[in-house]
Amino acid sequence: MRRILWMNKDQKLLFFDIDGTLLTAYPWTIPDSTQQALKAARKNGHLLFINSGRTYTMLPDMIREMNFDGYVCGCGSQIYLHDKLLLSSSIPNPLCREVVERLRKSRLPACFERPDKILYDSSSCDLPDAIQKLKKVTVTEDISLYTTQKYENFTFDKFLVFPTAESDRQEFRKFADQHFTCFVHEDAAWELAQKSHSKATGIQFLADYLGASIENTYAFGDSTNDLPMLKYAKTSIAMGNSNPLILPYCTYQTTPIEEDGIANALKHFHLI
DSSP states (O other), rough: OOOOOOTTOOOOOEEEEEEETTTTSSSOOOHHHHHHEEEEHTTTEEEEEEEOOOOOGGSSSHHTTTSSSEETTTTTTEEEETTTTHHHHHHBBHHHHHHHHHHHTTTTTTEOOOHHHEETTTSSSSOOHHHHHHHEEEEEEEGGGGHHHHHTTBBEEEEEEEOOOTTHHHHHHHHHHHHEEEETTTSOOOEEEEOOOOOHHHHHHHHHTTTTOOGGGEEEEOOOGGHHHHSSSSSSEOOOEEEOOGGOOEEEEOOOGTTTHHHHHHTTOOOO
């Protein structure tokens, strides 16, 4: 893919997680100080990117409306620059089918994320509240209703698993750890992503595409699934409300999101 020449050595690439970094806890909002700080950073010539585990279809409208320069979605499996799709990687259908069938056997409910929709499997076990809520806010499809032809061709990019007391967690994890990177969230859900892609590879791809040095990259995050990008970027910023496990890998810890965390960090590094 043709590179775009990086013309200004003073320009920086800024990568932001969403939940807990740009968005507050429910009811989700973007603090005004964050919005103004991001506008100021862009006015100073820096490029701003979302770097999220969410697939493109799961980006909140309030994030899209801020017109970021690009998006690293699905833990690096989809990369956009100014709404142009530069990279897309899906899990091959045979492995997708094996995942679904092993989840059924292990009695593990899950949702499967694509750039355009969310898939779920109503035949495996009772759907948890998280999936019921997704059905109300985005396009969804039930894999159990697929024709044979469609089942033998569908794909997804990553998936979330919601273990229950009845689930055989150990057996599935043995299989999953061979093929995927697994992040365990604070609500006990598992986020499983392709091993060949991550938030770090998303930064690497865009820096290379733009002809930018990794020395000019900044990453902002708050949780353990941000660790790949926090370790990879030259400068990494932990939010004040961060999981303590990420702090040893960060350059700087700012204040919590509700206490002007993004604005304070951008000021600290003279980006605004």
